[in-house]
Structures are given as C-alpha cells and as structure tokens.
Amino acid sequence: MLNERERYMQGPVLRAGEQVPDTTTDQRLLDSQGSASWLHTDPWRVLRIQSEFVEGFGTLAELGPAVAVFGSARTSSDDPSYAAAEQLGRRLAETGLAVITGGGPGIMEAANKGAAEAGGVSVGLGIELPFESGLNRHVNLGINFRYFFARKTMFVKYAQGFVVMPGGFGTLDELFEALTLVQTQKVTSFPVVLFGSSYWQGLLDWFRDTALRHGSVAQRDLDLLQLTDDLDEAVALVAAGRSGG
Template sequence: MTEYRKGPVLLRGPNVPDSSTSGRLLGEQDTPDWLHEDPWRVLRIQSEFVEGFGALAELGPAITVFGSARSHVDAHDYAQGVAIGEMLAKRGYATITGGGPGIMEAANKGAHEAGGVSVGLGIELPNEQGVNEYVNLGINFRYFFARKTMFVKYAQGFIALPGGFGTMDELFEALTLVQTRTIQRFPIALVGTAYWGGLIAWLEESMAADGKIAASDLDLVMVTDDPAEAVNHVTTDLAVAVD
C-alpha cells in the first residue's frame, strides 16, 4: 500500500497527494490567493523549528552522516556506513542522518546496534517516505530548510559517503558556512577517494585556480578511504578549524 508522510500525518491510498509541501510553497502562483495562505504557512514552518529544537536540544555531541539513499545493503559503502555509526556510538556521539534507506540506514544501523543514539530527520518527498527501522529518535519535516538547519545546528561535524544531489547540497552548504565563518568549527570528512577525487581535483584545478575560492579553502575538507580516519577527524580537536 502506498504511504505518504506529511509531517507527523500518515496518508494512504486515495489520500496520497500528488505534490509536496515544499513544492507547493515554491511553486508558481496563478492567483493572489497566496497572499492569504502564506502567513499560515509561516506558522507551520515555525512549528517545525519548534519541534526540531525541542526534540534535539538535549541530544549531546553528534555527527551528521550523509550518503546515497540508493546504496544496497551488500555494497561496500553501506558497510562503511555501518562501521561509522558504530564507531561514533562507541565514542559517545549520536549519529544524525536523513533517516532514509541506503547509507543513511547503514549509519543508523551501526549506531543503533552499538547502543548509541540514532537520529533520523525525515522529509516529505514523493519517492522517499518515513524513516528507517534503525532510527531511535526520528522527526519528519515538511520543509527542506527547517530540516537542513537541524543537520548543522545539532552536529559537530559531517561525514559524507558517496551520494547524489542531496549529499552534494548538504556538503556545499556546510562548506559555505565554514568558509564564511558563519560557524567557527565544523570538520568535514569525505569517505571514498575514488568517488570524491574528481570533485576535489575540479575544485583545485578550476575553482581555486581561477580565484573563485582560496587554495586554503580546500583544507576545510579531508578525503579518506578509512572510516576510522574520518571518524577521528570529526571527533577530535585535530580537525581543521577556522580561526
């Protein structure tokens, strides 16, 4: 049976909508009705921040782990995700993910099975609903920007495994926040040199070479094939910090 989660509400069958809350917010308006509707949306957005802040305020130290929802359970990066969640739990860190399948599920699984706090921040999407079974603290969001705030606000660093547009979105948002000194210390580790190598080379050979970023900005992210090295990077004071 088709299921659709709209914030805390579960819809099934004929009640499943054909568009998302974020899509309706950002969609083109044909009539001036939005003048009357958007003020109410503000209250709903406010409620998402209140719920998120309330649920995570006492979380303690945490690391956000990103990666593809499309990775299979027998994939190498899935196993790496499990190992990362387990190591974080053993170091006393909660693991925060987007709550979905693939690498998100893997990191939640490692954290949960190691007795740690396994957080899933779900999002209302047409093709990705709910949170995986290994999440022991879950929140469902309607709006991407409210959810993205929680990823950064309650984490002390990011670990990104191979992923798609969503992973890139979160990665570059974090890099921007650190580069602009909006946040003062936020170590970022990428796991998978073969996967990330082309991107890092482009950043160096095109973006930095053309003066669009400083060469030193590349030091804001480290790349490794070793999950333990990534965990060590984001959980110790040896990580790169912005002065």
C-alpha cells in the same frame, strides 16, 4: 449585522462606521462551514515553519555531541559503501557520539543501523518526498520535516562534524551548505570529512585544477575538506572536532 454607526472594539483595535465587521472573531474561528483555503496561504505556512523549528529545537536540544553522516539513499545493502557506513555509525556510537542522518534508506539507513545496534543515539531527520516513505527502522529518535531549510538548520546546529559518504544531488547539497556556512563564518568551523577517495577525488581535483586556478575559491576553502578511506581516521577527525583538538 452590527449598526454601521456603532463604535466596535475588535481586541485592542477600534473600528467604526464601515470598518465594523459583520461577525466577531470568535464566530469566524468557530464557523465550521467556512472555506479551508487558509490552509494554503503564506501566513499559515509561516506557522508550520515555526512549528518545525520549535519541534526540532525541543527534540534535539539535549542530544549531546553528534556527527551527521550524509550519503546516497540509492545505495543497496550489498554495496561496500553500505557496509562502511554501518561500521562508521557503530564506531561513532562507541565513541560516545550520536549519529544524525536524513533518516532515509541506503547510506542513511546503514549509519543509523550501526549506531542503533551499538546502543547509541540514532537520529533521523526525514523530509517529505514523493519517493520516500517515512524514517528507516533503525532510527530511535526521529523527526520528519516538510521544509528542507528547517531540516538543514537542525543538521548544522546539532552536529559537531560531517562525514560525507558517496551520494548524489542531495548529498552534494548538504555538503556545500555546510562548506558555505563555514566559509562565510555563519557557523563555528567543524570537520567536513569526505569518505571514499575513488568517489570524491575527481571533485577535489576539479576544485584544485579549475576552480582554484580560476580564482573562484581559495586554498583555505579547499583546506576545509579532509579526504580519507580509513574509518578510524574519519572517526578520529570528527571526534577531534568535538573536543576542539
């Protein structure tokens, strides 16, 4: 143990008297018998979060023009929405756009499959979940995240448009995150296309008949959303967003 009367330099910090530590910084670093509880502290989580942003930015920085496709993980391969998402991914890739999904099954898998089979860049941004295991096999550029907010940042930063297929809470969360960021001018406006009028029309009706009348949203907010049942139109809308047209 160091003498309490000694003056002790701990890196750039001077410690003396009772402030002198019992061990050196290197000794604590190299002590394999120490507690591992630090793995579950907030400072360590901050480093993990930082690493996810660094990995995401480093991986996607040179991706080029891309469109995010959102939709339900529960959609089966024999569902018409699956076939539509596959065709959408294919047509986006043929237009020269990378396709970004959440990397899971269902709609995400279908869009990734279409893009990959068309020779395009098929991106999966996965998330650690108790009921999903890894990225679907059609992803050819993928990152798996621990934290939703880091993953969401990658969608918004690297996609020039969103196509939202039928989906549940996760899809709605991603949709409203994008709309909120555009509405509050936190990001440059980009196309948000809802695909499937039979699925989305009720939501748009509620916005118009309830939220708009209540004053909770403005007409310009509703104008951020574009509804279509036509794949060519969906592709044209997001492709126009890429060129600013």
